[in-house]
Amino acid sequence: MPLIDPSVVDLSRLQFALTALYHFLFVPLTLGMTFLLCAMETTYVITGKEIYKEMTHFWGKLFGINFAIGVATGLTMEFEFGTNWSMYSHFVGDVFGTPLAIEGLMAFFMESTFIGLMFFGWDRLSRPGHLAVTYLTALGSNLSALWILVANGFMQNPQGASFDADTMRMQFNSFVSLVFSEDAQAKFVHTSIAGFVTGALFVMGISAFYILRKQHMALAARSFRVAALFGIISSLAVVTLGDALGRLDYLVQPTKIAAIEGLWEDSNAHGSATSAPWLLFALPNDATQTNAAEIGVPYVLTPLITHSMDTPIPGLLSLEQQAGPRILNGIKAINALQQYGVTHDAASLATFKQYENDMGYGFLAQKNAPNQDLTQITPANQDAIVAQTEKDTIPNVFVTFWAFRIMMFLGFYFVALFAFAAYYSLRNELEKHPLLLKAALWSIPLPILACEFGWITAEAGRQPWSVYGWLPTFQAASSHPVGYMVFSLIGFAALYSAFIAAELYLMFKFARLGPQDHHAEPTVGGGATMFGKPQLADKSWQ
Amino acid sequence: MELYVVLKVIWAVLLGVLFCGLAVMVGMDMGVGTLLNFVGKNDKERRVALNIIGPHWDGNQVWFILGGGAIFAAFPTLYATSFSVFYVVMILLLFSMIMRPVAFEYRSKAAGSWRGIWDIGFLISGAVPMIVYGAAFGNVMEGVGYHYSWTGQYFQDESFLSYLLNPFAVMCGVLALSMSIAQGGTMLMLRGEEPIYGRARKAALGGSIVAIILFAVGGLWVSHLNGFAFTAPVDPNMPATPLTGQTVAVQAGAWMNNYHTYPLLWALPILGFVGMLGNLLMNAAGKPVVAWWSGALAWIGVIFTTGASMFPFLMPSSTNPNQSLTVWNATGSAYNLGWMLFFALVFTPAIIAYTSWCYYVMRGKVKLSSITDDSHSY
Amino acid sequence: MGKLFKFIGLAAALALALFLAVIAGDYGPWYFAWLVGTTMIVLIAAAGAVMFDAQEANSNGKV
Numbered sequence: 001m002p003l004i005d006p007s008v009v010d011l012s013r014l015q016f017a018l019t020a021l022y023h024f025l026f027v028p029l030t031l032g033m034t035f036l037l038c039a040m041e042t043t044y045v046i047t048g049k050e051i052y053k054e055m056t057h058f059w060g061k062l063f064g065i066n067f068a069i070g071v072a073t074g075l076t077m078e079f080e081f082g083t084n085w086s087m088y089s090h091f092v093g094d095v096f097g098t099p100l101a102i103e104g105l106m107a108f109f110m111e112s113t114f115i116g117l118m119f120f121g122w123d124r125l126s127r128p129g130h131l132a133v134t135y136l137t138a139l140g141s142n143l144s145a146l147w148i149l150v151a152n153g154f155m156q157n158p159q160g161a162s163f164d165a166d167t168m169r170m171q172f173n174s175f176v177s178l179v180f181s182e183d184a185q186a187k188f189v190h191t192s193i194a195g196f197v198t199g200a201l202f203v204m205g206i207s208a209f210y211i212l213r214k215q216h217m218a219l220a221a222r223s224f225r226v227a228a229l230f231g232i233i234s235s236l237a238v239v240t241l242g243d244a245l246g247r248l249d250y251l252v253q254p255t256k257i258a259a260i261e262g263l264w265e266d267s268n269a270h271g272s273a274t275s276a277p278w279l280l281f282a283l284p285n286d287a288t289q290t291n292a293a294e295i296g297v298p299y300v301l302t303p304l305i306t307h308s309m310d311t312p313i314p315g316l317l318s319l320e321q322q323a324g325p326r327i328l329n330g331i332k333a334i335n336a337l338q339q340y341g342v343t344h345d346a347a348s349l350a351t352f353k354q355y356e357n358d359m360g361y362g363f364l365a366q367k368n369a370p371n372q373d374l375t376q377i378t379p380a381n382q383d384a385i386v387a388q389t390e391k392d393t394i395p396n397v398f399v400t401f402w403a404f405r406i407m408m409f410l411g412f413y414f415v416a417l418f419a420f421a422a423y424y425s426l427r428n429e430l431e432k433h434p435l436l437l438k439a440a441l442w443s444i445p446l447p448i449l450a451c452e453f454g455w456i457t458a459e460a461g462r463q464p465w466s467v468y469g470w471l472p473t474f475q476a477a478s479s480h481p482v483g484y485m486v487f488s489l490i491g492f493a494a495l496y497s498a499f500i501a502a503e504l505y506l507m508f509k510f511a512r513l514g515p516q517d518h519h520a521e522p523t524v525g526g527g528a529t530m531f532g533k534p535q536l537a538d539k540s541w542q
Numbered sequence: 543m544e545l546y547v548v549l550k551v552i553w554a555v556l557l558g559v560l561f562c563g564l565a566v567m568v569g570m571d572m573g574v575g576t577l578l579n580f581v582g583k584n585d586k587e588r589r590v591a592l593n594i595i596g597p598h599w600d601g602n603q604v605w606f607i608l609g610g611g612a613i614f615a616a617f618p619t620l621y622a623t624s625f626s627v628f629y630v631v632m633i634l635l636l637f638s639m640i641m642r643p644v645a646f647e648y649r650s651k652a653a654g655s656w657r658g659i660w661d662i663g664f665l666i667s668g669a670v671p672m673i674v675y676g677a678a679f680g681n682v683m684e685g686v687g688y689h690y691s692w693t694g695q696y697f698q699d700e701s702f703l704s705y706l707l708n709p710f711a712v713m714c715g716v717l718a719l720s721m722s723i724a725q726g727g728t729m730l731m732l733r734g735e736e737p738i739y740g741r742a743r744k745a746a747l748g749g750s751i752v753a754i755i756l757f758a759v760g761g762l763w764v765s766h767l768n769g770f771a772f773t774a775p776v777d778p779n780m781p782a783t784p785l786t787g788q789t790v791a792v793q794a795g796a797w798m799n800n801y802h803t804y805p806l807l808w809a810l811p812i813l814g815f816v817g818m819l820g821n822l823l824m825n826a827a828g829k830p831v832v833a834w835w836s837g838a839l840a841w842i843g844v845i846f847t848t849g850a851s852m853f854p855f856l857m858p859s860s861t862n863p864n865q866s867l868t869v870w871n872a873t874g875s876a877y878n879l880g881w882m883l884f885f886a887l888v889f890t891p892a893i894i895a896y897t898s899w900c901y902y903v904m905r906g907k908v909k910l911s912s913i914t915d916d917s918h919s920y
Numbered sequence: 921m922g923k924l925f926k927f928i929g930l931a932a933a934l935a936l937a938l939f940l941a942v943i944a945g946d947y948g949p950w951y952f953a954w955l956v957g958t959t960m961i962v963l964i965a966a967a968g969a970v971m972f973d974a975q976e977a978n979s980n981g982k983v
Binding site: 002064065067068069071072073074075076078079081082083084085086087088089090091092093094095096097098100101102103104105106108109110112113114115116117119120121124125164166167168169171172173175338341342344475478479480484487488491495499502503505506509510 | 596597598599600601603604606607608610611612613614615616618619621622623624625626629630632633636637639640641642643644646647648651652692693694695696697698702781782783785786874875877878881882885886889890893896897900903904919
């Protein structure tokens with residue numbers, strides 16, 4: 001059997017990370033903007049005031065620019081499991097593919113069909129009819145987040161499936177465990193509401209821009225109010241759910257939570273767990289397995305993570321050591337499984353069953369075995385291989401630690417920003433606080449950044465696993481030659497760069513242009529070029 | 543018959559239905575994209591053409607996404623293997639597909655040479671996916687070079703050039719393209735006015751004629767092509783693994799075996815021809831509604847003709863025929879197929895209902911004036 | 921007769937909503953929280969806009 005080429009695995013990871021992070025630049029805005037449009041249109045239907053229709057129209061236009069790339073880059077994600085993670089798709093497709101298929105049936109059709117009506121149906125539908133369409137679009141886009149996070153929940157904490165030796169894969173056995181997995185639940189709410197924060201800050205920031213320039217005041221002040229209230233509740237909810245997720249990681253992914261907190265030694269290594277510090281700042285060094293320049297707040301870590309005062313949290317060093325026996329068992333499991341594949345005899349199946357729960361650790365050792373072959377492990381080289389594999393059982397601490405911290409600091413910043421924004425908007429004193437308005441404007445990209453770092457925390461923190469405890473990432477990739485990966489990476493880089501340039505050009509253009517004129521038709525005699533300023537009837541943006 | 547076998551067969555049929563939905567709905571939009579520069583000689587005409595499918599392209603495209611998701615869940619090993627062995631064309635397909643939503647949303651939001659760039663995007667994102675779609679069927683019929691290791695990981699045994707430059711597959715690709723042009727042209731006639739109507743009619747007629755010829759040529763070709771057949775009885779209830787349980791031989795003309803055993807299956811290619819002819823004649827007669835439904839029937843005929851000829855093979859391996867992926871060894875577990883069937887039964891009627899409602903709300907001819915009045919037009 | 925059908929339709933929708941709420945509340949407390957929370961967020965944001973109009977009408981009345 002040909003060897004797994006580590007550089008192909010790394011390139012596959014790079015491509016998946018880049019395409020997923022890129023896709024995720026647009027998704028949070030879609031999740032939030034759809035419900036903001038619902039809020040605005042609800043007001044329109046209740047009050048009957050045209051300004052709210054204009055608001056829905058205008059923000060809908062900016063939403064549409066964003067939605068298109070979200071859909072386009074989502075196509076890549078749906079197919080990339082098959083094109084680049086063939087072993088993964090084979091291994092868990094029976095359980096992981098199902099939420100993706102349901103996502104298509106339940107969510108994508110709903111969102112994509114109704115968004116056409118939402119944009120084009122204004123004159124063809126009654127007011128409540130159109131409002132219902134807008135709500136269905138919002139529900140559809142958030143349902144798609146639900147199902148993809150149900151799938152992701154399985155990667156983080158696999159439940160609802162068990163390994164089957166005859167088909168060499170995880171087989172689905174409990175729909176309820178899969179869908180109501182605590183990880184899936186908390187992560188869906190966290191992600192969806194993080195999208196709400198992103199949408200709220202987007203609307204609030206652009207409104208602040210108009211208020212600063214005293215343009216489109218009727219629309220801007222109302223949009224600011226709606227977004228500020230939408231944002232303050234959402235940003236508080238995101239923090240709450242973040243805490244729930246942290247506790248969940250503590251229960252089911254000990255290596256992730258230890259990496260997030262930069263915890264090399266057990267939390268009670270220096271006295272009691274109660275006084276263990278929560279690190280505000282540190283420079284984790286993965287090579288020496290220590291932290292430099294620690295700044296900690298004592299008495300915070302234990303209650304924060306464990307929701308108790310004195311439960312010790314295991315550190316990464318002891319987690320590595322605990323993996324040792326599991327690696328030895330895993331090697332036995334994989335060898336028995338390979339034997340069973342040839343002979344289908346009851347004895348090897350029984351041996352496999354005995355060590356089945358550790359089989360993932362056997363796969364993990366394969367990377368370090370001679371010729372990636374576990375049968376070539378002898379008592380002579382065994383200790384060295386196990387020691388090497390132990391080091392592979394934890395994620396990159398520097399990345400996980402800082403990705404989490406950036407996300408979290410930004411989360412608290414949003415709470416503060418929205419609190420001030422909501423307060424001054426409710427008092428109608430926004431114009432007296434230009435600094436707040438400027439902060440809102442310049443903070444527009446920050447929630448997107450926080451979402452990206454959230455994704456990195458969740459997925460980099462899950463390493464070295466594709467499916468936590470069962471399938472290492474190293475085993476999951478397709479067996480492509482390096483040339484294929486270079487070809488696709490260059491293509492994605494070129495296309496995606498062109499798209500983001502076009503998106504930003506249009507976003508800035510229409511945001512500056514403001515709500516009056518939605519047409520891009522050039523005036524008579526003057527066609528604008530791609531890079532020139534379009535000539536428009538409304539010059540208010542200049 | 544055991545429940546698992548019933549579920550496997552149901553999902554094989556549903557896979558065909560999915561391919562039909564994809565071909566009819568996405569194919570129509572692709573045809574419009576391919577024809578855009580031909581039916582619209584100036585910017586205004588092109589905008590009219592785009593807005594004919596404007597409210598629907600996004601919903602239609604979900605057939606494509608659902609195709610990916612449903613194959614992933616119902617045929618995990620097929621999904622894992624086919625998308626990887628066809629990596630180079632799959633990536634080309636993705637590149638061209640992801641251009642389309644962006645082209646729709648962005649084209650009319652700025653003026654000048656900007657629009658010309660996106661018009662080229664529409665041509666690429668219309669023609670390339672249809673050629674790849676058809677060519678994939680052609681390549682699969684000829685067999686693909688791959689085998690599995692004991693873990694279930696696939697390994698590719700042939701260069702990507704062998705499936706990129708396969709003449710039979712290229713012919714299948716052109717067949718799919720011509721059918722999508724016929725269907726797209728029909729849609730443009732259905733909701734467009736002169737001069738788009740006349741140009742679309744010309745294209746649709748041409749598309750149907752080419753499709754009829756290629757479908758006939760393809761049939762003759764397949765009867766001489768190397769097909770795959772079981773040489774020992776297979777247990778359809780077998781666990782879903784390609785590693786054991788099948789003995790398969792490569793035989794010239796084996797793809798005709800099912801037609802020899804069950805002559806009733808000849809109804810499928812006949813349906814294909816009737817659909818194509820119906821599309822041709824009705825468009826000639828200026829009845830695009832009937833022509834549209836005929837075109838849909840043509841797709842159903844062509845796809846199920848292929849499926850019936852290959853059943854139960856899904857993607858045979860030319861280098862290790864015993865590990866060929868079939869309906870018996872490539873599906874998900876019975877539990878999974880059952881749940882998926884439940885969701886399909888609940889949601890498919892809902893999807894059909896609201897999609898139809900959406901087309902009903904947006905019915906009528908698309909006029910230039912309605913586009914310039916609506917700020918959301920493409 | 922029409923009213924009766926409307927009543928039956930609304931009653932059925934209410935029963936379905938209650939059923940879903942019970943299922944979500946039992947098995948998926950966070951899902952339930954999302955349903956309730958999102959509805960609340962949207963309605964509070966909409967109420968903020970209505971309040972804005974009221975404030976504006978008030979201050980215009982004083983001048």
